[in-house]
Amino acid sequence: MAELTPKQKEVMDSFINEKPKILVASGAKRAGKTFVFILLFLMHIAKYEGQGLSFIIGGATQASIRRNILDDMEAILGKELKLNKSNAVTIFGNKVYCFDGAQSDSWKKARGFTAAGALLNEGTALHDMFVKEVISRCSYKGARILIDTNPENPAHSVKKDYIDNDGQTLANGRLNIKAFNFILFDNIFLDSEYVESIVASTPSGMFTDRDIHGLWVSAEGVIYKDFKKDVHYISQEQFENVRHKIVKWFAGVDWGYEHFGSIVVLGKTSDGTIYLVEEHAAQHEEIDYWVDIAKGIKSRYGNILFYCDSARPEHVRRFRREKIKALNADKKVVAGIEEVGRLYKLKKFFIVRDAIKRFDDEIYMYVWNEKTGEPVKLWDDVQDAIRYGIYTETRPQNRKGE
Numbered sequence: 001m002a003e004l005t006p007k008q009k010e011v012m013d014s015f016i017n018e019k020p021k022i023l024v025a026s027g028a029k030r031a032g033k034t035f036v037f038i039l040l041f042l043m044h045i046a047k048y049e050g051q052g053l054s055f056i057i058g059g060a061t062q063a064s065i066r067r068n069i070l071d072d073m074e075a076i077l078g079k080e081l082k083l084n085k086s087n088a089v090t091i092f093g094n095k096v097y098c099f100d101g102a103q104s105d106s107w108k109k110a111r112g113f114t115a116a117g118a119l120l121n122e123g124t125a126l127h128d129m130f131v132k133e134v135i136s137r138c139s140y141k142g143a144r145i146l147i148d149t150n151p152e153n154p155a156h157s158v159k160k161d162y163i164d165n166d167g168q169t170l171a172n173g174r175l176n177i178k179a180f181n182f183i184l185f186d187n188i189f190l191d192s193e194y195v196e197s198i199v200a201s202t203p204s205g206m207f208t209d210r211d212i213h214g215l216w217v218s219a220e221g222v223i224y225k226d227f228k229k230d231v232h233y234i235s236q237e238q239f240e241n242v243r244h245k246i247v248k249w250f251a252g253v254d255w256g257y258e259h260f261g262s263i264v265v266l267g268k269t270s271d272g273t274i275y276l277v278e279e280h281a282a283q284h285e286e287i288d289y290w291v292d293i294a295k296g297i298k299s300r301y302g303n304i305l306f307y308c309d310s311a312r313p314e315h316v317r318r319f320r321r322e323k324i325k326a327l328n329a330d331k332k333v334v335a336g337i338e339e340v341g342r343l344y345k346l347k348k349f350f351i352v353r354d355a356i357k358r359f360d361d362e363i364y365m366y367v368w369n370e371k372t373g374e375p376v377k378l379w380d381d382v383q384d385a386i387r388y389g390i391y392t393e394t395r396p397q398n399r400k401g402e
Ligand SMILES: Nc1ncnc2c1ncn2[C@@H]1O[C@H](COP(=O)(O)OP(=O)(O)O)[C@@H](O)[C@H]1O
Pocket: 002, 003, 004, 005, 008, 028, 029, 030, 031, 032, 033, 034, 035, 036, 072, 148, 182, 187, 189
């Protein structure tokens, strides 16, 4: 049996002794939530060995189920888990069905099932109706449900419907819901240098509260809390001294007419430091204007990539007709902000002060909307162009080893 962290032992004790119907592990990324749940889920399936019952694993996508659950499960079982055509696999003589649960119609996959247990991975990435359907399908005697999740907005259904009901009992006195909070430091098996580097690179404010301390906090106030003019602004002359280190140029594009449209030019060094060297921002300009700007950039930096807002496909097509290498940007808002914020925190993103104007107006006005958990859509135009450029170029899946 694997050695457990003290927090994982607490969770296991609760599972074995208190026997909650629904057990929730909420908290920081990499804190050891999924690992202990995989063990508990296998223990639970083993109790019904050879009975041919159904169990459910739910995750956002089949790929995330493979990455987060099945790979670790294979390592624990010491055997390969190959899904059949209906995405099921036999474990201890029972059928375990893997369902992707992110879409509004995902719940239909679990319809009609009678399951003896479920493991739901990354609860906030699942559709609420899917979570509720799976729970209601777990009607076999002694069925148990395990939900692991990262924190998000405190208004999220995973928080309100389960975590906030920690300790709730059923009419017969049985514990219905038990919830545990994990922090990054609970995982004592992580290398201390690795933990230190995560702490050092996690943006201050909401991201640190959620990703390190596992807290369900809403986003509030200024978005880039680590941005400081005396750190992140550099002069043209300072930039000229490091210009030779740039290994790749690229651009970010946010279309706008009533709002400002914006194109920024970014340069990246081999160690991943990024410099913003040109900002173009204007209101009430037609696409011809932006084509001219892009052609000017191409003449100065070569045939570079332009990561574009995909909301105006006709503009992206026009760029391509003009022989500008336009690609649709990855527009994931919170993940993109986290990536740009990470670079500010690490002091790996610098802005040439003489090259910008609108950026300086925006940077402290760019704030979270507490209700939606997304930025207020004002003072965001150059910020969006930067985010499209940086996130599409450097998003974690492009980084080796993540
Ligand atoms: N008790 C343990 N023994 C060995 N490795 C562990 C243990 N708990 C967690 N890990 C490892 O730590 C990493 C993060 O754990 P994981 O459960 O995936 O975190 P979370 O689900 O909270 O993001 C994984 O690589 C996992 O295999």
